[in-house]
Amino acid sequence: MYNRYIPPPKENQASKFPQAAPAASSTSEPDSRDVPGQAPAEPAQPALAAQPQRIVFDDANLPPVDHSKSRRTIDEQLTGATEGKKPKKSKSKKSKEETKQDGEESELKESKSRKRKRGESNQAAVDPVTELPEEGDATPKPQLNIDGVADPETEATNAADEERKPKREKKKKRKQDDNPDTEMVDGDADGMRRRHKSVFEKVHKALQAKHDPEDANEDEEAEPEVEHGLEPLPQPEPVVFDESKLTYETLPPWLASPIRVAPDMARPFTELGISPESSKVLESKGFKDAFAVQTAVLPLLLPSPDRQGDVVVAAPTGSGKTLSYVLPMVHDISKGRVTRLRAIIVLPTRDLVQQVQLACEACTAAFAVNGGKKVKIGTAMGHKVFREEQSVIMGEEQRYDPQGYEKNLKKQNTFVNLEDSDEEDDGFGLERSQPLPYHVIGYASKVDILICTPGRLVEHINKTPGFSLDYVRWLIVDEADKLLAQDFQQWLDTVTEKLSIGRPGARDFPGSNKSGVRKVILSATMTRDLSLLNGLKLSRPKLIVVEGTKAGEQSLPPLLKEFAIKIRDPSFKPLYLVDLLQSKHMAAVNQDTADEVSVGSETSDAEASSSGSESESDSDSESGSSSSSDDDEPQPTAKLNTKQPKLSTTVLIFTKSNEAALRLSRLLALLSPDLEPLIGTLTSSTKTSRRTRTLRAFAQGKLRILVASDLVSRGIDLLNLEHVINYDLPISETSYVHRVGRTARAGKKGCAWTLVEHAEARRFWREYAGEGKGASTSIVRADKVERIRIGEDTGDGGFGEERVKVYEEALGRLSREAGGEGRK
């Protein structure tokens, strides 16, 4: 195919159109749109004025009208020319105008006589506006200005039409001769219509040509056609849009060009600026070498005169992000003497608050050596009564202040009853002490680091007397994508506002010229949404990512193996789960996993039993909410497993809701009583103290199976957890990444199993596994997801009769218990 040569459009092409567009003949007609007060083209005809349809504007009732604007707009529409160009008229144009004026005069006379003949009955001719739409185009209207008077500027462009007038006159005459009757009634109107029509067509054509240069060129002076050979004309290189690149480049440089760290990188802490003494303590706690993400983050956060910006970390689950910020933060604070609130760590759940508290405590010991300050750590997460929490994190201090002392003394004397005064009831959880002479009672932080949930932090900011962020120089936001997406009580605005003000010198970093607040933002699934990140008001941020991932991708731990199990009949899904738990697949995958646990030894452990019977409420007696360890509990009529199951590994099972977790936990116990003592339940409605006990029992190996809602899908570090089972499909790729990331942590192996129902298969394979037609996933993984067959013990895709019977009995019992019937 060869391209046709198209001459370029002439520059002044558009400006020619007005000249080509003739003025409507109606310029010489009096018009119904005449506005009194402006000189009409000719005196109004009394007969016409009597027409009932005619709209006559009365000067007295009308405000003065400035039509110049609308006229200009209309003209511009028509001509495509600006006013500035209008005065440029050619000589020939001028002479044409003169000719036209003569023609106008004669036409005016002719028109007058026609009108006299026509009389009052011909309305259409009276109001040309009603005729104009006949052309199917509103464009002609502008041929008349809004006063009904021909626009002189438009008139000037009508010379060409005037030249054709004699022809039309002749034609009209011929027609009149042919049909004298018509002429009597419609002749004038028809004549006008034809004239309008021809004008409109030309204008229309001109306007079209303006938009379609190809057509316009046809009317133009023909450019000599350039003949080409048969070879195609040289074409520019086709532009290939690399969408990923485009998206990437829309990010600011710090997000688009992150600092990349190899996932297998490891270095001794001493090489990263941690003293040998501190490193020794860390080693004794199990932290021998720094993990990859720590090797990148520590140098950026440890004291240094040149590296001072904020840090954003996007690294896989279990890669050691916690230590990467806790170490430098504690290191910095341990250099001080006075206890002030220096750091805030914000986390989405209480369990994570407690977990990070343990990590902080491990590190405080490491930096308390060599005379460093023993950093004090507090938590605020709403697990205690507010006043109690206040008294844990804030305390009174006697400050020498004679002037303040006198002032307070005067104030106190003005209150008759101090007990009732507002002054006394300051909402603080401590009994107020009496000030020493010449001292005032102030409030001071009892902790250097506060680990908290966002809602509780805001409460303390708003309600706890003396609670201030004036000295805070570290703000850590862990699981940032979650915290930024859900703005609990507008916590971020509240905190950033407080951090933006402060006393001079209060935020100075010891041993550095840095002053201010260092922000460290972390997640395994870090958002690149700038509208969210902007809320953090980061200063000169740097992004750390683990190599192998691009913007918007989230990588799984390298030693994680993933499996998918097809569920042929969802109504038997719990049986598939039981079969998986009792299959050879549920084996230890790491050498150092605790020895095989026999059921008999576990049942004797009181703590495991109590933890295993986690319930949704505080009451252990609440039905349907726990896998009770009552000895006298009757067993299902037919036993599923005659052999003693041995679970040599640890399993975390995710369900879609609290309710589902509780039901499944109970059903598992009913279907497989041998497993019952090993099962614990974790849901968001479980009391914090119970959750803590369950987690401890699991860490000790007393519990081996945890059934949980998504409460523990983020951040929770379950020691030696080897298998994660997605009993219910997670709601998103992000949720999948966090759930399966509870295993294969800290360089260990782990397995993730997903039960996939037929209706979910498409979504799972495309969006989560990234396989099949139209696959699209943000998840980066070392190996493909493997398909595993489980259950279906009859070989025909179903379960044996005996199992189905047991199953139905268990379901029946579960529903009776849910209906209020207690456990026997």
Ligand SMILES: Nc1ncnc2c1ncn2[C@@H]1O[C@H](COP(=O)(O)OP(=O)(O)OP(=O)(O)O)[C@@H](O)[C@H]1O
């Ligand atoms: N240098 C280290 N040496 C040995 N173990 C480490 C080291 N750093 C961290 N760990 C351990 O690795 C595990 C995972 O660490 P951490 O909880 O910080 O991971 P994470 O990256 O925050 O994961 P998530 O994104 O799931 O919250 C923890 O058990 C932690 O104690």
